[in-house]
Amino acid sequence: MRVATVDGLVTLFYDGSKPIFNYELNEEFNIFYRRVGSEHNWTEIWHSWPLSDECKDYIRERLSWQQVIVQEGVVEIPEMTFFGCHNILKVFFADTVTNIKLCAFMGCKNLAFVKWSLNLQLIGNHAFNNCNLSGVFIPPRCRVIRGCAFARNSNLTIFTVPQDTQVGSSIVSYSKLLERSPFGGDDAYHETNTWLKNVNNDDQFALHRVCSSFRPSLQEIIDTMKEKGGPAAFNVENSIGITPSRYLKENPYAHVTEKEIIEKYILDMMEENS
Structure with a gap:
């Protein structure tokens, strides 16, 4: 040590x-x-x-x-x-x-x-x-x-x-x-x-997990972006008033815009799954 x-x-x-x-x-x-x-x-x-x-x-x-x-x-x-x-x-x-x-x-x-x-x-x-x-x-x-x-x-x-x-x-x-x-x-x-x-686990808030410390599946990100209008989903509150944007405070990419975070994860996933 x-x-x-x-x-x-x-x-x-x-x-x-x-x-x-x-x-x-x-x-x-x-x-x-x-x-x-x-x-x-x-x-x-x-x-x-x-x-x-x-x-x-x-x-x-x-x-x-x-x-x-x-x-x-x-x-x-x-x-x-x-x-x-x-x-x-x-x-x-x-x-x-x-x-x-x-x-x-x-x-x-x-x-x-x-x-x-x-x-x-x-x-x-x-x-x-x-x-x-x-x-x-x-x-x-x-x-x-x-x-x-x-x-x-x-x-x-x-x-x-x-x-x-x-x-x-x-x-x-x-x-x-x-x-x-x-x-x-x-x-x-x-x-x-x-x-x-x-x-905090309702499917409609799957984008929350983009900002967690483990990576969700590529398909989950893409499906959620299609269904919820992409980065706009970050503005939706769950039942106790937490928006996905709140999750950014615990994310190492907190200084980057929400759209850039999503794009980065998707590109990384595509590279890993290619």
């Missing part, structure tokens, strides 16, 4: 070669966090705590990371790996990643952008709990999302998940999106999950 500055961000190139979460050092830190840190902005006062030099170096390093690039060949992100790394803003997963385990990114309070692995199959309990995601596009091969995986992402407004994905309870609790749900409480989580799977 190495650290370098990429696009002005301190970037960890994670290769999975060694564990980067230390339970002993984390517990040493938590002794003081439970006493005073939970009542204050601990990132401003932790330097004054009587921690060992090893613990301080450990916390300092974890707080230095602003971006994570998970490298090709990594299959699994172990539990707690990036737990509490407050300053991580972006995460890019290689397509070899299939599993993101328990609490892997929990408490990354500034994490606002994730580029998913196309081959992701499982997202563990609390994996992205208490982050800052506003839009989540679950890749089509993902089969399981466990409980509270995206809970306490208060700004989460867009959540797209495949129909056949097994979804646990409270996966988006305490989010803006769930405020629109007609259901509430864990007793109704099956109904809530059915609502989640359909609210």
Whole structure:
């Protein structure tokens, strides 16, 4: 693993070669966090705590990371790996990643952008709990999302998940999106999950998925453009008032016009399928 500055961000190139979460050092830190840190902005006062030099170096390093690039060949992100790394803003997963385990990114309070692995199959309990995601596009091969995986992402407004994905309870609790749900409480989580799977997945909004982190089929794009008048479909609101244009905020081509985005994807698809 190495650290370098990429696009002005301190970037960890994670290769999975060694564990980067230390339970002993984390517990040493938590002794003081439970006493005073939970009542204050601990990132401003932790330097004054009587921690060992090893613990301080450990916390300092974890707080230095602003971006994570998970490298090709990594299959699994172990539990707690990036737990509490407050300053991580972006995460890019290689397509070899299939599993993101328990609490892997929990408490990354500034994490606002994730580029998913196309081959992701499982997202563990609390994996992205208490982050800052506003839009989540679950890749089509993902089969399981466990409980509270995206809970306490208060700004989460867009959540797209495949129909056949097994979804646990409270996966988006305490989010803006769930405020629109007609259901509430864990007793109704099956109904809530059915609502989640359909609210942003209506076929007439297939262009939404053009701006997700996985690529829809070429035929889906062309059919939707024919049926909905091409880029004009970006102006149609779904049942909770989200237009496809909103999805651009989570897309790496956000600075490009909507028409150019569609044209780029179609040309890329044609080249790949030729």
